[in-house]
Amino acid sequence: MEPGSGPGPGPGQGPGRWAATACVVTGASRGFGRSLARLLAPQLGPGSVLLLLARSAEALAELATELRSGTTGNDTGSDTGSEPELRVQYVAADLGCEEGLRRASAALRELLQDASFGRLLLVNNAGSLGDVSKSFLDLTDLEEINSYFSFNVSSALCLTSTALRAFGARPGCSRTVVNISSLCALEPFPSWALYCCGKAAREMLFRVLALEEPGLRVLSYAPVSRAAPPASGNGDSCGSCPLDTDMQLLARSRTADPGLRQQFQRLKEKGQLIECSVSAQKLLRLLQDDSFPSGAHVDFYDI
Template identity: 50%
Template sequence: MQQHPTSNEICPEPRDLGRALCIITGASKGFGRTLAFQLSCLLKPRSVLMLVARTTEQLNRLKEDIITLYGRQNQLDVRCVQADLEKKEGVEKTVQAAKETSVSEMDHLLLINNAASLGDVSRFALTFTDPVEVNRYLALNVSGALSVTAGVLQALPRRLGLRRSVVNISSLCALKPFPSWVLYCTGKAARDMMFRVLAAEEPDVRVLSYAPGPLDTDMQLQARRSSGDLQLRRSFSSMFSEGQLLSCEESGAKLIKLLLDNDFQSGAHLDFYEL
């Protein structure tokens, strides 16, 4: 059973992110879940925290934990959106939920594109001969991220006094090839470029691709067990056994500091180990 942190662990920062609509995709577990806790106390009263994921039960449990821990005293409106961003209906449901939020008095839109999947890392590039299989992976990891971002930014257009921030949860795999990880590397590289283009096209939007480092999550467990490349599998197993994996809380704290400082170059790819 996942544990949630104490209020002291969540809220070391005296600063805040304003009265915001904060949307986190892939919020039900792993890094997204941790970010939901960490951000919950950095939003001014009457902010909206929108949690998006496929699993209703996990989302509702997360919502209850956040409200119990911090939400009531901060008048935080926590909303759950059960949506599969691999599908058009899931994207539309998420964008519609953003449209239904009263944002006229809010001063910050923060969208964190965290939803992603590892894909089949047991196989090598030459085995992916079925375009339907490849397209299904890209539907969630590339198309879904772009469509949600475009829809949310259209729903909350530029206006005086509104800061708009978009975060892409990236990876070293966006820059470096990992054998047997062709889908994941391709998806992350595409997302990085996608958000660089967004930064160039929309100079008023603050865009960041953040690589959180090797996190101790279910995805990392899958990587250790399933990676087709033996050397890669051994490397991940060694990192785990030697305690070199990062906690979601540690990496999330660096991302939050970047957002609070707000002095990064829009469109930049920043890695945990560079900060």
């Protein structure tokens, strides 16, 4: 499938609303996933469904109510007058355990059996940092390690496979899979062995998917900067400017490596962390333009 092909206005055809789209966002209850869901909702036109997945039922219910009301518009605070024709559903599930993954997979199969959808957009955003207070040599607990990879790698593989099999290769329909990646998929960070390995493994999974399924559009988007411009007036370079999230709070307070921990603390003090809504806007633009090579890694500052 060529970039931009598929029914109706949507990716590759400008900023028009995407009709008859099944849109799934994991890790939607907070941070980047929540910001992205708020931006995607006004883009989804008649016949569309937005399915939100995360652990917190309370946070998902609050977000779903907000999106159904259409009063928040996008994440910049403006009111777009979103129409109530968008159906918003949510499933609270811990994707790191078998029961939670089964619940989420069942919800995907039930949703995607609807033959009226002309487009599938799956955003694999759910992820965790792991215990960054531990160095490589501290990682000796097999249960801890397996649990980390079950949530951060295995669940993304299983959910994506389930969604694509349920949706199928429908003639004239488009399918886009997004992996929320990181600079850590490409470069090592001290005391972040699990996170770097998880992100690298996940990115390779989606590169393989792009090769095996040329009819898909596959994107790994890193929502933070690989090489941010120097801070004004002091000549310092960030090297990596993370999102301003709860995960970043954990990183700057718990990271075992003192140099990395202090770097994150300085970024916060200097106001150089990136707002989730700013990065989510860039991903939305990528999806609208739909000009990326399938399987590509695209960084915040590449756009």
